[in-house]
Amino acid sequence: MAPGWVVLFLLVGVCGALENLQTCNSSQRCMKDINTFLWEINQDKPKEYAVLMYDAFGKMGSNVEGGNVNQPGLLQQCRSAVGPGFSGQYCQVFLKQGALHYFVGVCVPDSCGEEDVKTLVLDGRLQFHSMSLVPPLPSILSNTSAQEMIMSHCLPDAPEPETSGVACMFVCCVMLAVPLAATLFTAVTRSEWSRTDPTAEFPPLNSGLNFYGTPRINGLSSSERKGSTSEENNRLSSARWCISQRSVHECLQAFSLQRTCRRVFGSSSSIPPRSYSSLNGIRVLSLLWIICGHSTQFLVISNLDNYKTWRQTVENSPVYIFTISGPVFLAVDSFLLLGGLLSARSLLKSIDKAEDKLTLGLVANYLFKRIKRIQPLHLFTMCLTISLISLLQWGPYWFPSMASMMDCKTYWWANLLLISNLLPVHEICVPWTWYLSLDFQCYATTPLLVYFYRLKRNVFAVVVGGLLLMSTVASAVTTAHLHLPVFQPSTMTSENYVLYYYVKPYTRYGPFLIGILTGIYLSAKKDQLLKHKWQAALGWFCCLSLMASLVGFAYLLKETPTYPSLPRAVYQGLHRPVWALTVTWIILACEDGYGGFINKFLSFSFWVPVSNISFACYLIHPVFIILYNGLQETPIHYTDINFMYLFLGHLVLTLVVSCALTVLVEKPFLFLKRSSK
DSSP states (O other), X not given: OHHHHHHHHHHHHHHHHHHHHHHHHHHHHHHHHHHHHHHHHTSSSOOHHHHHHHHHSOOOOSOTTTTOOOBOOOHHHHHHOBOSSOBEEEEEEEEEETTEEEEEEEEEETTOOHHHHHHHHHTTOOEETTEESSOOOOTTTSSOOOOEEEEEEEEOSSOOOOHHHHHHHHHHHHHHHHHHHHHHHHHHHHHHHHHHOTTSOOOOTTOSBOTTOOBEETTEETTTTOSOGXXXXXXXXXXXXXXXHHHHHHHHHHHSHHHHHHHHHHSSOSSOSSOOTHHHHHXXXXXXXXXXXXXHHHHHHHOBTTHHHHHHHHHTOGGGTXXXXXXXXXXXXXXXXXXXXXXXXXXXHHHHHTTSOOOHHHHHHHHHHHHHHHHHHHHHHHHHXXXXXXXXXXXXXXXXXXXXXXXXXXXXXXXXXXXGGGSOGGGOSSGGGHHHHHHHHHHTXXXXXXXXXXXXXXXXXXXXXXXXXXXXXXXXXXXXXXXXXXXXXXXXXXXXXXXXXXXXXXXXXXXXXXXXXXXXXHHHOOSOSOOSHHHHHHHHHHHHHHHHHHHHHHHHTOSOOSSOOHHHHHHHHHHHHHHHHHHHHHHHHHHTTOOHHHHHHHTOTTHHHHHHTHHHHHHHHHHHHHHHHHTOSSOBOOOHHHHHHHHHHHHHHHHHHHHHHIIIIIHHHHHHHHHTO
């Protein structure tokens, strides 16, 4: 055994020596190429490649005080430089200088690795005429001139396709290919059908016809019922084949664009029968509010050259309520309210169909239908995001998305199980999908509450009151204990806000619970709640006053406290349920005929098709925002007009692509389920 161990140690030593030798040779080549580049740029007439590389270095710009601290340089120009035996490689060095954190883009030979770049910067070897190419910020802009290196990162010219990215792209292609193939099959079948009998109509699903259009009796066509007893086995075999062919035909029809487009855009409402048409307007307006907020939020986090100016502007004026100032994401609570309302209605309707029985099988089917409703498009979006991040060429501001890809490699299962919001926020794959996990967790509580409602009203009232109280107290205590802010721009500097409050079911359950109560009331009510105009007038006054107060108090309490703050704790605990109550009032007033012009506006037919694709809009719009930000080579300057155009651009792309994803990915699974009943 001893000689074997000796050989093993020798092999390990040789391998280590070879690795060190390779690293050493790489560093030596890097130093040689760096010296060539530095010698060239210090000449009176340097060569073009050296000028391009020098010009591609990040340099300090104006308005550092306003937030323009990052120095990205020019990525594409760096990559276009070709020197004697090397090409330009774009890298970023992340530095800390006093209280300021920033990155600088550097252009070095492609023979240099990230450790070489750190050494070059720390040792001050990158110099032009005895001046550093990565100088510290002037002392007048920072309280110290000492730079601290945090990390370095180099972006390859062409990222190597990762297995996860390729696999995810394959999944996306398959999910899109199936409905397209079904569309082609349906078109060809219709053509054949029309050619056989031009006067016949193409049979819909569950039409009672076999695959060839022959009428069936007790599962068999009339032609199949003819014949002697000796032919019984052949007849049954033929019948089974026809039935299996019909099942395949039904599946393909369910996935075809002919059927999905007609059902998505041809329906009069996105809400089931006895529809509450005001819900369409509320849903779409809430969606627009969220898209507008995300269009701003994703920019100000990483690549805004006047972040302080933006923050000072939006924090002090309620005019900017739609661009992450104040409680902009109250729109999420509107979605939770609608989710609770529709979940209660759906379950109560299923119970009625099951002869007034709430069984475990019915509950399991209820939850399974929800999973089929959200998971296909959810998983498609997750795969699309991973593949884009993995396969596309990155820009200087792509680094926030790289962490998301790493999280997806490790925590993809949390999205599959719909528990991603229970993970630390920095570990969530495709971060904006936390809402789907929260929504499903709340959705799973509906059967239990409906059970208590049907069991005994007093017990139901105690359970509902206890849950609402616990959610309110949990929000207030968490806010007071962790000194959380209530004003949205401040939350971007408070990880605890998202980690312990914003995405958790125990702090966000209140609006969904109010939605369940609203759904139960609307399903059971036999008379109008409002019987006099003065009641409606008083209700509208209270509703609008509360909405304005919620926005106003957010501005009064905008500063992040350094101590347990009772006003902020009370506001945090109450403002989301109160918002849900105000939206509930709007729904009830519109249903009782006291909505006036607000009901006409919310029930406008234009909202219906947008409401039908709202789920796809929510999932896909951050992808466009991330792509836009990640492909930028220079920082974006905040002005109202710039941000308005960005929002409109993201919105148009979102609507167009969401139409396609709704009919190709989301709806076919729902229609397939219905056709197979």
